[in-house]
Structure formats: structure tokens, C-alpha cells
Amino acid sequence: MSMNNQGRPTGIQNTDSAVPETVTGNRGLQIEEPLIFEQDSAGRCGVDLPEVPTVGSRLGAVKPRGRIGLPGLAEPQVVRHYTRLSQKNYAIDSGLYPLGSCTMKHNPRLNEKMARLPGFADVHPLQPESTVQGALELMAELGRWLATLTGMAAVTLAPAAGAHGEMCGIMAIRSAHDAKGDKGRTKILVPESAHGTNPATAAACGYAVEAIPATEDGRVDLEALKAKLGPDVAGLMLTNPNTCGLFERDIITIAEAVHAAGAYFYCDGANFNAIVGRVRPADLGIDVMHINLHKTFSTPHGGGGPGSGPVVFAESLAPFVPVPYVVQDKDGAFRLVEQAGDGPAFGRMKAFHGQMGMFVRALAYMMSHGADGLRQVANDAVLNANYLLARLQDVMTPSFDGPCMHECLFDDRFLKGTGVTTLDIAKALIDEGFHPMTMYFPLVVHGALLIEPTETESKASLDQFVTALRALAERAKSGDVAYFQGAPRLTPRRRLDETAAARKPVLRWTPAVEPETVAAE
Amino acid sequence: MRYLPLTEADRRSMLEAIGVPSVDELFRDVPEAARLSGPIKGLSNHMGELEVDRALSAMAGKNLPAGSVPSFLGAGAYRHHIPATVDHLVQRGEFLTAYTPYQPEVSQGTLQVLFEFQTQVSLLTGMDVANASMYDGATACAEAVMMANRVTRRKRAVLSGGLHPHYRDTTTTDARFIGFETVVMPPAPTGGEDLLAEVDGDTSCVVVQNPDVFGHVRDYTELGRACQAKGALLIVVVTEAVSLGLLTPPGEMGADIVAAEGQSLGNALNFGGPYVGLFAVKEKLVRQMPGRLCGQTVDADGRRGFVLTLSTREQHIRREKATSNICTNSGLCALAFSIHLSLLGEEGFTRLAEINHAKAVQLADKLAGVKGVEIVNGSFFNEFTVKLPKPAAEVVEALAQRGILGGVPVSRLFGGGLDDLLIVAATETNTESDMDAFATALAEVL
Numbered sequence: 001m002s003m004n005n006q007g008r009p010t011g012i013q014n015t016d017s018a019v020p021e022t023v024t025g026n027r028g029l030q031i032e033e034p035l036i037f038e039q040d041s042a043g044r045c046g047v048d049l050p051e052v053p054t055v056g057s058r059l060g061a062v063k064p065r066g067r068i069g070l071p072g073l074a075e076p077q078v079v080r081h082y083t084r085l086s087q088k089n090y091a092i093d094s095g096l097y098p099l100g101s102c103t104m105k106h107n108p109r110l111n112e113k114m115a116r117l118p119g120f121a122d123v124h125p126l127q128p129e130s131t132v133q134g135a136l137e138l139m140a141e142l143g144r145w146l147a148t149l150t151g152m153a154a155v156t157l158a159p160a161a162g163a164h165g166e167m168c169g170i171m172a173i174r175s176a177h178d179a180k181g182d183k184g185r186t187k188i189l190v191p192e193s194a195h196g197t198n199p200a201t202a203a204a205c206g207y208a209v210e211a212i213p214a215t216e217d218g219r220v221d222l223e224a225l226k227a228k229l230g231p232d233v234a235g236l237m238l239t240n241p242n243t244c245g246l247f248e249r250d251i252i253t254i255a256e257a258v259h260a261a262g263a264y265f266y267c268d269g270a271n272f273n274a275i276v277g278r279v280r281p282a283d284l285g286i287d288v289m290h291i292n293l294h295k296t297f298s299t300p301h302g303g304g305g306p307g308s309g310p311v312v313f314a315e316s317l318a319p320f321v322p323v324p325y326v327v328q329d330k331d332g333a334f335r336l337v338e339q340a341g342d343g344p345a346f347g348r349m350k351a352f353h354g355q356m357g358m359f360v361r362a363l364a365y366m367m368s369h370g371a372d373g374l375r376q377v378a379n380d381a382v383l384n385a386n387y388l389l390a391r392l393q394d395v396m397t398p399s400f401d402g403p404c405m406h407e408c409l410f411d412d413r414f415l416k417g418t419g420v421t422t423l424d425i426a427k428a429l430i431d432e433g434f435h436p437m438t439m440y441f442p443l444v445v446h447g448a449l450l451i452e453p454t455e456t457e458s459k460a461s462l463d464q465f466v467t468a469l470r471a472l473a474e475r476a477k478s479g480d481v482a483y484f485q486g487a488p489r490l491t492p493r494r495r496l497d498e499t500a501a502a503r504k505p506v507l508r509w510t511p512a513v514e515p516e517t518v519a520a521e
Numbered sequence: 522m523r524y525l526p527l528t529e530a531d532r533r534s535m536l537e538a539i540g541v542p543s544v545d546e547l548f549r550d551v552p553e554a555a556r557l558s559g560p561i562k563g564l565s566n567h568m569g570e571l572e573v574d575r576a577l578s579a580m581a582g583k584n585l586p587a588g589s590v591p592s593f594l595g596a597g598a599y600r601h602h603i604p605a606t607v608d609h610l611v612q613r614g615e616f617l618t619a620y621t622p623y624q625p626e627v628s629q630g631t632l633q634v635l636f637e638f639q640t641q642v643s644l645l646t647g648m649d650v651a652n653a654s655m656y657d658g659a660t661a662c663a664e665a666v667m668m669a670n671r672v673t674r675r676k677r678a679v680l681s682g683g684l685h686p687h688y689r690d691t692t693t694t695d696a697r698f699i700g701f702e703t704v705v706m707p708p709a710p711t712g713g714e715d716l717l718a719e720v721d722g723d724t725s726c727v728v729v730q731n732p733d734v735f736g737h738v739r740d741y742t743e744l745g746r747a748c749q750a751k752g753a754l755l756i757v758v759v760t761e762a763v764s765l766g767l768l769t770p771p772g773e774m775g776a777d778i779v780a781a782e783g784q785s786l787g788n789a790l791n792f793g794g795p796y797v798g799l800f801a802v803k804e805k806l807v808r809q810m811p812g813r814l815c816g817q818t819v820d821a822d823g824r825r826g827f828v829l830t831l832s833t834r835e836q837h838i839r840r841e842k843a844t845s846n847i848c849t850n851s852g853l854c855a856l857a858f859s860i861h862l863s864l865l866g867e868e869g870f871t872r873l874a875e876i877n878h879a880k881a882v883q884l885a886d887k888l889a890g891v892k893g894v895e896i897v898n899g900s901f902f903n904e905f906t907v908k909l910p911k912p913a914a915e916v917v918e919a920l921a922q923r924g925i926l927g928g929v930p931v932s933r934l935f936g937g938g939l940d941d942l943l944i945v946a947a948t949e950t951n952t953e954s955d956m957d958a959f960a961t962a963l964a965e966v967l
Contacts, residue, residue: 036637036863046864047604049949052875055882060738060900062769065871069644072866079606082860085634086615090627093614106524107618110570115791116608119581124594125793126929127585128921134583135792141580148563160656160794161849163836171698200836200846206700209841247550278548283555294849298524302853303631304621304813306656306795322694339936347694351597351659351687351782352793364577370567371560373522379544380527386547387535403539403547430627435620441837458526459535486821491626494821501818501830505807507650508640 030492033084037509040071046078069511088492089303090435096457096465100407100438100450101195101243103273103295108368111298111361120360125352129335135356136334139326142363143310146291149374150272151282152312154321157354158347162270165290165309166201166237168322168349172288172313173235173264174205175320175346185234185263191220193244193442198237198268207234214444218244218400218409220254229261239268240284241275243442244400245385245407245450255285264288264317272296273454274382274406277375287314293355297362308358322347324354380455381406384462388451391466395473399445406454412447420476422447424484427495428475431488432468522567585926587790591955592926593884595904595946596734596934597658597685597760598793599785601873602950607787607860611853621813621852625828626820631852632827635815638859645765645862646779647772648801653813653829654855655798655847658782659691662728662758664800664811664845665780666692669726669754670701671844672809677723679753682706682714683733685760686934688780692728701725708935710735710897710906710942717747724751726778730758731768734934735897735944736904738768745775754778762786762799762858763948764902766874778802786865787857797854807831811845873949877903880947880956887960888945893967897942904946906931910967913943919966925959 002011025032073081090097097104115121123135143155159165170188177185188202191212199209210228215221220238236258240248248254258265267281267289273296281289293299293308301307313321323345324338340347369377382405389398389408397413412422426436426449438450453462476484488494527535532544541547548556560566568576587600594600611617615630622628622635635653642651655661666678678696680689680703689705696703704719716727727748731739745755757771759781771779781799788796802810808831816830836843865873881903889896893910909916913930920927931942947956 033633035633035640037640040866043868045866045869046606047869047873049869049872049876052872053879053883055879055886057878058882058885058898058901059767059878060740062738062740062900065765065767065769068766068867068870070641070862070865070867070870072868073863075604075606075864078860078863079610081863082610082616082634082856083613085630086610086613087630088628088633089615089619089622089630090624091615092618097620099620102620104618104620108524110573112612112617114574114577114581116789117578117581118586118588119578119584121789121791122586122588122600123584123792124587124592124600124790124926125598126594126596126933127587127926128918130918131585131921131926132792134580137583138577138580145564148561160660161847163846163848164656164660167698167846171694174698196837196840196843197846197848199841200839200843203841203843204846205698247548249550249552252552252554275548275551277561278557279551279555280557280561284552300617300853301620303616303619303628303634303856304653304852305849306797306851306854307849308795338933341936346697348687348690349660349694350691350794351657351685351796355794356792357789357795360577364573367565367568367573367576368524368570369522371562371564373525373567375557375560376522376525380525380532382547383527383532383535383539383544386539386541390539403541403549405547426624427626430624435627436624456524456526459531461526488626492629493626493824493826496625496820496826496828497818498828498830501816501828502833505814505830506817507636507807507814507830508643509636 031084033081035509036081037071039073039077042072044072044074046073046075095433096461097435098437098451098453100452101270103452103454105298105454106456107298107300108365111364114364115357115360133334136326136336138363139359140328140334142359145366146310146312149276150289150312151280153315154313154318155310156321156325157310157359158322158324158349159290159309159311160350160355161305161307162290162292162309163197163201164349165311166197168311169266169288169290170201170205171346172317172320173266175344176264176317177234179344184231187233189228189233189236191238193242193444194237194239195243195268195270202237218246219248222250222253225254226257229257229263231262233261233263235264235266237266237268239271241271241405244409245404246400247405251284270295271406274378276378277371278378282314287316293358293362298365299358299361306355306358308355319344321345322349324348377455384453384455384457387462388453388466392469395470407450407452409445410449411445414473415476418476418479419481420484422449425472428472428484428487429468431490434465434468587926590924590926591958593928593945593947593959594926596929596944597687597782598790599761599946599948600790600950601785601948603787603789603861604864606864607857610860611857616856617853622829625826629826632815634856634859636817636827638855639815641859641862642799642801646801647770648779649804650807651799651801652810653815654850655800655812656851657794657796657798658760658780659688661780661798661800662688663692663695665756665778666726666728667695668778668809668811669756672806673725673752673754675723675725676701678725679704679716679719679727680706681716681729682709683735684728684730684758685734688758708939710939712737716744720748720751720753724753726754726756728756728758732764732902732904735906736901737898738900738902741774756780761903763874763877766870767878768902777806783858787861788854795851795854797851797858809844812847813850876949880949880951881905884947884956887956891960891964903948904944907943907945909941909943912940916943916966920962923962925962927959927963
């Protein structure tokens with residue numbers, strides 16, 4: 001054995017690789033972390049605040065608040081707590097995150113830097129307009145990019161997320177019918193393959209939802225659609241490219257049929273990233289579409305938000321754009337229109353003017369790519385997805401013939417008779433160091449596996465994913481069910497009991513001993 | 522292009538593997554009439570980081586950051602000091618660039634944060650359960666009303682005149698399109714509205730705010746009891762979360778639902794968004810809640826872990842029968858809220874609230890000394906309304922020209938009317954010299 005001259009061994013003495021049970025439960029870099037409430041020491045504080053100025057109280061007659069129950073920690077403990085928790089997350093920064101329909105692309109840090117400029121981050125939404133001309137200019141400029149990329153006439157930036165944008169679009173459609181005095185339209189048509197938010201939005205707005213079946217090739221059944229169109233239909237909600245990852249070939253015919261029936265055509269723009277810079281939705285006959293800035297335009301998903309869901313409107317619906325919106329006066333000054341007044345505009349849909357922090361990030365991304373780069377984004381996103389489809393089609397079962405757009409869809413026929421499920425494949429992928437694909441969506445195929453690599457993956461990253469997935473598919477076919485059902489084994493937690501969680505929900509921490517009891521002792 | 526890893530050689534070999542001659546071939550399902558042959562006109566081409574930074578910094582430079590001058594704006598968005606730790610931690614890529622935690626084995630970080638967030642919100646509001654956040658306070662308010670409609674199977678909501686007009690308008694927009702009735706009380710800058718007189722057998726809820734939009738501190742205990750007697754729910758809105766460090770929590774006043782804005786903790790002003798809606802309810806209402814919920818469970822080895830739960834309420838499972846169409850929450854803003862509150866702890870949060878109140882008292886005393894200025898409020902937390910001898914919008918503009926952001930004109934919030942009223946806020950960020958500068962400038966412009 002080699003030693004250095006302080007006697008420290010520098011060679012390897014034991015090659016036993018069995019994972020031991022540790023005293024702490026920690027496993028090297030994977031550290032067990034208690035709840036923050038379990039780290040409380042009364043009187044400890046992670047901020048230094050000045051003495052409270054001595055003044056009389058003007059709180060009125062309310063009784064003073066008792067103990068709240070917040071834990072006391074010093075700053076280093078707080079930093080360690082959240083750092084350790086962060087290490088239990090998979091993220092785009094860590095690796096391929098091929099969640100179909102979610103567009104987990106790289107989140108550039110320039111965007112973060114720009115959003116934190118004091119001129120954007122430290123501006124109050126109700127400052128006088130003369131002090132926020134740059135913020136209003138940024139909103140106008142983002143609106144111009146979105147309108148130009150989609151070919152649309154008007155934009156609202158107000159909606160806080162994609163589903164909120166859907167709500168906005170359906171409200172505009174309703175406003176347009178109302179303005180014509182047409183009260184007989186009680187239905188919204190939604191394809192079976194749609195995101196769950198589509199029927200939920202239509203139903204929330206008081207419409208009856210009618211499902212449109214898909215054809216054998218994964219697209220809207222045009223004849224079935226035509227049969228359902230009539231004077232009782234307010235609109236069609238369609239995702240394009242659709243949730244099977246396919247472009248709706250008949251979309252222009254669909255738009256014409258919808259318009260001929262006096263209805264409006266809402267497009268769920270969640271998958272706009274596949275066609276940005278190559279196709280303008282206005283040229284497809286779409287009347288209104290939301291855009292997820294956190295998908296196509298790279299703003300971070302943040303573990304579930306915040307999103308941002310601007311909506312673009314064709315001439316047909318432009319008069320109904322909700323407040324608030326930015327206008328530019330003849331002298332070049334920007335102004336916010338905040339009140340709907342008696343005009344056709346509706347609103348508002350949230351407090352203030354929209355997700356400004358997301359606007360800055362999205363514009364930074366758009367400017368970085370430019371018109372030429374955004375076209376390349378669509379090209380590479382589609383190329384990457386088709387490459388995966390080509391490399392996996394002989395071991396898995398593609399649901400439809402290609403080419404696909406930005407994502408490729410498989411179903412679980414390749415697992416038939418193996419005892420292994422889509423869920424098992426997903427969990428085994430986790431042990432291989434990948435985030436799983438979207439599972440069991442869309443609902444139009446059995447055991448769906450929807451894979452969206454995005455344009456920010458390298459070929460080497462895709463090849464590694466292909467190697468892993470091919471090996472898992474082969475392993476499943478070899479009958480190694482136990483391997484799959486036990487997966488994942490290498491994660492901070494193994495499979496979690498969701499049934500138990502729902503049966504008797506524990507939705508918050510509660511102290512084992514009431515604080516009052518402690519105080520009384 | 523710096524965000525695109527594929528090389529030309531990669532693209533060629535991948536096209537070969539696919540078996541098509543060009544990428545255009547992959548777009549063959551696009552109708553020919555809609556295919557663009559080259560980059561869209563009217564937009565710039567790609568730029569380096571330096572160029573983008575320069576262009577956006579120029580735009581940012583045209584704004585007046587609130588922190589660069591004495592600033593007293595509130596009315597639903599408050600400028601507080603955010604410890605450096607908060608922004609550093611939320612920028613960890615494992616939080617920033619993760620998706621919704623649908624795969625719990627690789628999302629325990631986000632899930633435990635949400636579980637702790639739900640607990641913190643429950644504690645602050647004095648309620649039993651909170652969800653994993655909403656878009657903002659205003660949308661939380663509208664969702665609270667719709668939830669009350671579901672729970673009571675009634676369709677008439679009474680909205681206090683002390684409710685922030687953006688919250689009111691967000692709710693009435695939903696009312697118009699979703700189909701329920703709202704009784705909107707006129708703005709009540711001096712209080713004294715009789716909400717109970719509006720409650721009848723069809724009333725699903727009464728929505729009040731504390732402190733109200735004019736800054737008055739209210740006790741809704743009696744109203745809560747009376748609502749209960751009539752089968753209506755009491756919804757309490759809070760726009761300044763820091764007030765919960767000092768005031769009786771809504772839960773103790775008998776609130777059934779609390780809809781609040783959490784921006785004050787951990788989140789910058791950001792010109793109005795993104796913010797974080799807080800949503801808390803009584804235990805018995807939990808299955809009617811909108812939005813995501815995180816719950817505790819165990820894993821295959823029996824260890825404590827967390828998952829998203831009760832998702833049978835949600836759109837991705839229930840589709841048209843969901844309790845709400847909401848999909849996204851405000852994850853990262855909730856994280857910032859949670860980290861800030863963890864740093865503050867019991868002692869820090871309480872003291873922060875006390876400082877805010879004391880600062881507002883100091884400011885009120887200074888402004889009361891300005892000729893022609895009248896303090897409207899008998900009670901307040903860190904925000905109050907003043908009556909001016911001139912239209913407040915003009916005064917605010919004149920103050921801005923003197924480098925003071927002097928509050929929010931009531932006329933701007935309500936879209937006209939009450940022209941002489943100005944809503945003024947003070948926080949721990951305001952120094953005594955800020956206040957003196959404000960009082961001096963106000964005396965000059967009046």
C-alpha cells in the first residue's frame with residue numbers, strides 16, 4: 001500500500017461496494033433534513049432588526065396577537081436547510097428533463113440578471129407613469145415581439161399563467177358573442193387529447209364541454225368536428241401542435257369550419273415552441289391563443305411557478321382585450337389603461353399589470369435568439385424529438401407515424417405481457433439519472449409516455465438517454481419485473497404512498513407539545 | 522447561438538438517422554400556405570449577452586427605482602428589506618429550474634418547502650390548513666368567493682367597500698363570466714358600512730379586508746358570528762402579510778377562508794408581479810380548496826416523505842369537473858416567502874411588524890403637521906389615508922418631480938372619485954429623514 005510521508009494512505013485498500021446503513025441516516029452527499037419547525041430555538045433569529053421606535057399604538061381596539069409558533073433559526077442554519085433541500089431536487093440544471101408538453105428547456109441566467117435590475121425589480125406598480133416609462137416600454141416591446149411572432153393584432157400580458165390565459169381567451173370569446181347579442185352559444189368543443197386545463201376552463205366559464213374524438217393518425221376528426229359545429233357552439237379549443245406531438249394538418253380547414261359556424265377558434269399555445277419563427281398562428285386562422293412564457297420563452301418553472309400567460313388576439317377579438325394594457329401616445333410617452341370603463345374590454349383578471357419579472361426574462365430570451373435564432377429553436381426542438389423517435393421506435397411503440405413536432409409519443413404496447421408499467425419505466429429512469437417523461441398523458445393512448453427533449457439538449461445527452469431507455473425496454477421484455485417495481489432505489493426517497501397521503505391528509509406540521517403547555521411548566 | 526448545443530455535424534447525422542434530407546421535411550404537416558420561408562420580418566436578429574444587457578439596462582434606467590428615493594407606496598404592494606440570503610437561495614438551480622413536483626422521489630426539496638410553506642401560512646393566518654399558493658392575492662380572493670359558492674351552494678357574494686379595488690374587479694370579472702352575483706359596497710374611506718344588512722339567504726360569503734384598503738384595522742369577530750348564523754362564509758383578505766405579526770389573525774376572528782398577498786415577505790416589488798397568493802381555510806373545507814396541496818406520507822422504506830395530494834380536485838384529473846382550472850402556483854415566490862419568514866422567526870417577524878407600525882405612526886404625526894393635511898384613520902397598521910386640499914394625483918406627480926414617491930391616489934385605484942384622498946405607507950425601509958423630506962415636499966406642493 002502506498003503512503004505519503006505523513007502516513008496518509010493514498011491507495012485503495014477495500015473495494016467492498018455494499019451500501020452500509022449509516023448512523024445518521026445520511027448517505028454521503030444525500031443529507032437527511034428535518035422540518036424547519038423541528039430546528040426551533042426560542043429567541044434565535046436570522047435577521048438583526050433595530051429597536052422598535054417608542055411611539056403610541058394606533059392599532060385601535062383589536063386584541064394583541066399571541067404567540068404565532070414560528071421557529072427561530074440563525075442565518076447559517078437557514079442557508080443549510082434550504083441548500084440541503086435543494087439537493088433533493090432534480091432540475092434542468094442537473095440533466096435532461098424530458099417532460100412532454102412542459103418544455104423544460106435551459107433557463108438562461110442573463111434573464112435572471114436582467115429581471116433583478118433595480119429599474120425593473122424595485123419599481124412599485126402604482127408609481128406615477130412618468131417614473132416607469134422604461135417598464136411600460138418593456139411591456140410594449142414584449143407585446144410587439146409576441147404580436148409579430150404570432151401575426152396577431154393585439155396582446156394582453158395580464159394573465160398570470162397558461163390556464164389563466166385560457167380563461168382570458170374564453171372570456172374574450174364570450175364577450176364577442178355577447179356584443180353581438182348572441183346568447184345561444186352554450187358549448188365549447190375540446191378534443192379528447194387536450195390538456196386538462198382546457199375543459200376545466202371552459203366549464204368554469206359556464207360552457208358545456210363536448211369532446212371531439214381523434215382519428216387513427218392522432219389528429220382531430222374533422223368530420224366529427226363538423227357534425228358538432230352549430231349555432232350552439234361558442235368556440236373550439238385546440239392545441240397545436242397537439243398533445244400527441246403532431247401538427248394538425250387540417251387546421252386551416254378546421255378554422256374555416258369553425259368560423260363558418262359563427263364560432264371562434266381558441267388555440268392552446270403551450271406547444272408554440274415547436275413552430276415559433278416558422279409558422280404564425282394568425283396564418284392558420286386562429287382567433288386567440290395564450291403563450292406560456294415559461295415554456296416557449298425560457299422563464300424558469302421554479303418548482304411549479306410563477307408562470308406567465310400572455311394572450312394574443314386576431315382582429316376578430318382585438319376589441320375585447322382586457323385591462324390593463326399599455327398604449328403609446330403621439331408624443332411617444334407610454335400610458336397604462338387600467339379601467340375597463342364602458343367599452344368592450346373586460347377585466348381586470350389579477351392585481352396590477354401582469355408578471356413583470358417574467359416579461360423581462362422572456363424579452364431577454366427573445367432578444368438573445370432574435371428572429372433567426374427563434375426559428376433555429378423550433379428546428380432543433382423538432383429535430384431532437386424526431387431523433388429520439390427514430391432511435392427508440394424499434395424497442396418502444398410509437399403511437400402514431402412521424403414526423404412528430406417537438407415531442408414524441410409512445411404508448412405501453414411494448415410492455416404488454418411483461419408486468420412492467422409505464423410508471424415502472426419512469427421510476428427506473430430516475431435511477432439512471434434522468435427525470436422521467438410525462439406519463440399517462442395524453443389520455444387518448446394507453447399508458448402514454450410523452451417525451452419532449454427541447455432544443456437545449458446536446459446530441460450526446462440524447463444518445464445517453466436513448467441508451468438508457470433502450471436498455472430498460474429490453475430489460476422489461478426480459479421479464480425482470482422486480483427490478484422495475486422496486487425502482488427507484490438511489491433517490492433520497494423511494495416510491496411514496498400517495499394513497500395514504502390522500503386518505504388521511506396531513507397538510508401541515510403540528511407541534512407534538514402545545515407551546516402553551518411548555519410555557520406553563 | 523449560445524443556448525443551442527447542436528453542431529451542424531450533429532444536425533446532419535441526426536437527419537440521417539431519421540432518414541430525411543432536411544429539417545424542413547419534418548415540418549411537412551404544416552399547410553404550405555402557412556410556412557414561412559425565412560426569419561420573421563420586423564424583429565432583430567440574435568444578440569450577445571452584452572448587447573441584450575445594454576438594451577434592457579437602458580430601459581431599466583428610464584424607471585425610478587423606489588429604493589433610490591423616499592418612497593411611501595403601498596396599496597397592495599409593499600417595499601420591505603429582503604435579506605440577501607433569500608435571493609441567493611431561490612437562485613439555486615435545483616429550485617429555480619425544477620418543474621412541479623409530480624415525481625416525488627426526485628422532488629423532495631420542493632415538496633418539503635411547500636409543506637413548510639403551508640404550515641407557515643396556516644400559523645400566520647390562524648387557520649387550520651393552507652394550500653401551496655395561488656397566483657396572487659387578487660386571484661386568491663376570487664377563488665375564495667367561488668369556493669364559498671361551491672360550499673354554500675349559493676351564488677351571491679357581498680364585497681366590502683374596504684376591499685382593494687383590484688381584488689374587487691378580479692372577483693367581479695369572474696362573476697360576470699362564471700355566473701354569480703356580487704354586491705359591491707361603495708368605497709368607505711371612513712368605515713361604517715353595514716355589511717350584514719346585505720346578507721340574505723342567497724349570500725354565499727362576505728369579503729372583507731384587514732387592514733382595509735384605506736388602512737383601517739378592523740375587528741370582524743361580530744361579522745363572522747353573524748355570517749355563520751345566516752349560513753354565509755366570512756372571507757378575510759390581507760394585502761400586507763407583515764400585519765399578521767401584530768394583528769389578531771383572521772382565524773381568530775372566525776374567518777372561514779383567508780385570501781392574502783404574500784409579496785411583503787421575500788418578494789421584490791417587481792412592478793406588480795410575480796407575487797404569491799396565500800390561501801387558507803378551516804379544516805372542514807379542505808376538499809373544496811383550489812390549487813395544489815402537499816401532504817405528508819411515507820416511502821417504501823417507511824421514511825417520512827411528501828407528495829402532492831388530493832389532486833382529484835384538480836384539472837389534470839377531473840378536467841371539466843375540477844374545483845378550479847388552476848394548474849400553476851407561485852412556487853418560487855412561495856419559496857422566497859418561506860425563506861424570509863424562516864430567517865425572521867417568531868421574534869424577528871413580530872418585531873418587523875412592530876417597527877412597521879411605529880414607522881407609520883411617526884409618518885402620520887409628521888404629515889399631520891403639514892398645513893391642509895388631515896389623517897383620515899383612527900386606526901392603522903403601516904398604511905393610512907390622508908385627505909388633501911388638492912387632487913391627490915396632481916400632488917403625487919408634483920412630489921415625483923421632487924424625487925419623492927408619495928403614496929397612491931385613491932382615484933387611481935378606484936378609477937375616479939375620492940380625488941382628495943391619498944394612501945400612504947411606511948415600512949422598516951423608511952428613515953426619519955425620508956419622512957421629513959416627504960413632509961417638507963408635501964408642504965411645498967400643497
